[in-house]
Amino acid sequence: MKFTYFNPTKLIFGEGTLSQLGTEVRALGKKALLVTGGGSIKRSGTFRKAVASLEQAGVSWAECSGVEPNPRLSTVNRGAGIAKEEGCDVVVALGGGSTMDAAKVMAAAVFYDGDPWDMMIHVRENRHEPQRALPIVTVPTLAATGSEMNGGAVITDEKTTVKSFVIAGCLYPRVALVDPELAMSVPADQTAYGICDLITHVTESYFNGVDGTPLQDRVAVGVILTAMEWGSKAVENGQNVEARAQVQWASTVALMGLVQAGSYAPFPVHLIEHSLSAHHDIAHGAGLSIVSPAWMRFAARSRPERFAQFAHRIFGIPFQKDNATEAAAEGIGRFETFLRSIGCPTRLSEVGIGEDLLERYAKDSLLIASDEQGRLPGRPPMSASDIVETLRTVL
Ligand code: NZQ
Ligand code: ZN
DSSP states (O other): OOOOOOOOOEEEESTTGGGGHHHHHHTTOSEEEEEEOSSHHHHHSHHHHHHHHHHHTTOEEEEEOOOOSSOBHHHHHHHHHHHHHHTOOEEEEEESHHHHHHHHHHHHHTTOOSOGGGGSTTOOSSOOOOOOOOOEEEEESSSSSOGGGSSEEEEEETTTTEEEEEEOGGGSOSEEEEOGGGGGGSOHHHHHHHHHHHHHHHHHHHHHSOSOOHHHHHHHHHHHHHHHHHHHHHHHOTTOHHHHHHHHHHHHHHTSSTTTTTTOOOOHHHHHHHHHHHHHOOOHHHHHHHHHHHHHHHHHTTOHHHHHHHHHHHHOOOOOGGGHHHHHHHHHHHHHHHHHHTTOOOSGGGGTOOSTTHHHHHHHHHHHOOOTTSOBOSSSOBOHHHHHHHHHTTO
8 A cells, every 4th residue: 555645624513613714714715715505505594694704804805706506617717707807816705616626727727817618627738737726725614525625626528518527636625514404405316425425536446446445445334334323314305414514524534535545546436427427417416326226237247245345344235255246236136225215316218318318428428537448447447338338227
């Protein structure tokens, strides 16, 4: 095992911590670009409380509202423009993963005169790797992506319908202020999609990472079991603040780098899903809950023991070497049943996707990452036809 672990984000976690926003932001700047989504935080009262805290601490602000789910490049440009015009010296993201991701790239785009799309990971020629960004403070209102405490951001170029991402040291938030009360207004469907997303962040590592990471594997299992237990409660009763807190913490832990440390895992399920949400604007977690079990069935064919171990650790399904294939299949089936039980879709038709663009999804996934043989990295790697056939199983 060999790795470098880096995470400079200060995490402030707990009910009521939103009131600390002003003090934290004031330590980083005087005028904040307040990045917000489509209006949920205005309806819930979160926006009012955040602004009161900023103003009390003497922080002035300008708003970039209307960040859409699956945030668009044009929105990033708009926000960076506001930050420059208004002379903002700190960026505060108040919302879900989409808002946080857009805010991060805005913070870097302030220092880059070119197209922020140049920063994306798949750009092969003259890629601009961001080195500098305004200080970022994240305040998640939805438990899902873990964006609050990582250096990644996912953006869609709406003109080409390609969804890509950037990861950079300067995109780590300085402070993540995680107040689980803010998620109490999240509807049951989005709550469920977030649970699927956070679980998939650790299953990607668990199944696609290198061998020999037993601690990371057990942390992953802890995240999954916690998300299943407390996630079901949060879906059942959104006002259960204890459930909201446990799910929120699980989502932060799932993608703040601990589980991924030393695993060098590619994220094939994510790359396939991103091509779906780029084309159809579906919720990321909903897309994952369709792709993930389908991908597991594909991958279990070449590594049944690993999937049998998952079945055993998550669902207590016993297995021996000679029945690993059956145990793996049972575990994947139970996982799919869990996803359905919380209200996630598991078929493309449920989110209005047919078979017309299957080849295009494969091509777009491979545009973001491919190995020397032109396959999507993962265990095992997938050819374009593997991707098409896997998606075909869940039409
Ligand atoms: O826009 P508003 O009005 O706020 O409504 C949002 C949106 O409609 C709503 N919502 C958020 N907080 C709420 C709430 N509704 C009521 N009460 C609240 N407290 O939820 C809807 C979805 O929001 P969104 O931000 O799109 O969801 P999520 O957090 O799942 O983010 C998804 C985006 O993050 C990317 C995805 O690809 C997608 O673009 N990802 C980012 C990652 C990262 N940066 O590390 C990793 C992930 O794997 C993922 O790819
Ligand atoms: Zn995700």
